[in-house]
Amino acid sequence: MNPSDNNTKPVQIDNGNFDSEVLNSKQPVLVAFLTSWSRPCAVILPVLDEIASECAGKLRVVRVNADTNLDLSLWYDVQSIPTLLYFVAGNVRAKIVGTATKEAILSKLESTRKAI
Numbered sequence: 001m002n003p004s005d006n007n008t009k010p011v012q013i014d015n016g017n018f019d020s021e022v023l024n025s026k027q028p029v030l031v032a033f034l035t036s037w038s039r040p041c042a043v044i045l046p047v048l049d050e051i052a053s054e055c056a057g058k059l060r061v062v063r064v065n066a067d068t069n070l071d072l073s074l075w076y077d078v079q080s081i082p083t084l085l086y087f088v089a090g091n092v093r094a095k096i097v098g099t100a101t102k103e104a105i106l107s108k109l110e111s112t113r114k115a116i
Helices: 018-023 039-054 070-075 102-115
Strands: 011-013 029-034 060-065 083-088 091-097
Touching: 011 018, 018 029, 018 060, 029 039, 039 060, 039 102, 083 102, 091 102
Parallel strands: 011 060, 029 060
Antiparallel strands: 029 083, 083 091
16 A cells, blocks of 8 residues: 555655655655654554544655664654654654644644744
């Protein structure tokens, strides 16, 4: 399955398709750097599902395994997990570190969009 085919659930991406799925995306993309062993990452997963569902067609939500994609984690200075990066036109516009509510995440993204 191509990650582009399903915008209603966060899809897993990696080093191999990061450019095409995030940097070259026509839509804004919320990238969640997560790990399978982290409790805070497990807590934020349902929040990401809700955001992906609510914002389908306006915002893509993708996941990156921070452990298996160390190049991406290092490149984007991911020092804590979860880390959420908001990309617009291939550029990072916002960063959220740690768990957050759906409302807090959407508020941060909205304030960033207004500033552009």
